[in-house]
Amino acid sequence: MKKVLLLTLALLLAGCGVVQPAQQVQPTPVIQTVVVTVIPPTEAVPPTSISLPTQAPTDVPTLAPTATLEPTATPQPTATTGDTSGTGSSGSDSGLKPVNVDNVLGKGVFTNIVISNELLTLRCFPREIEFTMTANLPEITRAEMYYRIVDQPSALYPSEWQLVGNLGTDGKGNFFITFSGEDINPNFRGLEKAWIDFQFIGINKGGGVVGRTEKIERLVEYSKECP
Secondary structure (H helix, E strand, O other), X not given: OHHHHHHHHHHHHHHOOOOXXXXXXXXXXXXXXXXXXXXXXXXXXXXXXXXXXXXXXXXXXXXXXXXXXXXXXXXXXXXXXXXXXXXXXXXXXXXXXOEEOOHHHHOOOEEXXXXXXXXXXXXXXOOEXXXXXXXXXXXXXXXXXXXXXXXXXXXXXXXXXEEEEEOEEOOOOEEEEEEEHHHOOHHHHOOOEEEEEXXXXXXXXXXXXXXXXXXXXXXXXXXXXXX
16 A cells, blocks of 8 residues: 555655646648749830921011101182183283182082183273083972182181172083172272182972082182282
């Protein structure tokens, strides 16, 4: 029995001896195979070359600035004087010439307007002038004459338009009238020098105005005494 106890004790001691640490099992390394796909670089395609123009660019001509033209005044229609002698107060030996009025001033109402001379006086020569003209419109059966006086040399105070009256006619569209210094309004006869402006109006059978000429200005000069 004693031996059994000793044996048991020995076993216990043996069991209580130094216990060897259990050997740790090293994990098996896992080797991962990484497949690297190498993509070869794409070969760069060189850009297509653009052919450069061989001809030199044409120079753009430089335009020189043009000079600015000053506006020119519109020429006014002027009367012309003929060499033929007029009728009435202007004879061939008087030295006076008839005035042919530009048809532009007739304004399509009258044409061939002629003034026997360019001078009219009150107390000297010539003392009257004559007008002749032709109606340019068939409906004109009567013509009226107006005038005004414009003092010289200032021309600052033209008179009002004055009615002279009806022109004579041959019934075929031709009209005429004689105008004298005595026909001028007494308020203006005393001017030493002046211009006489005129205007003619075409009238139809009913008394209506068909049309009128432009103002015929600065073609006849008036003088109280001998010029």
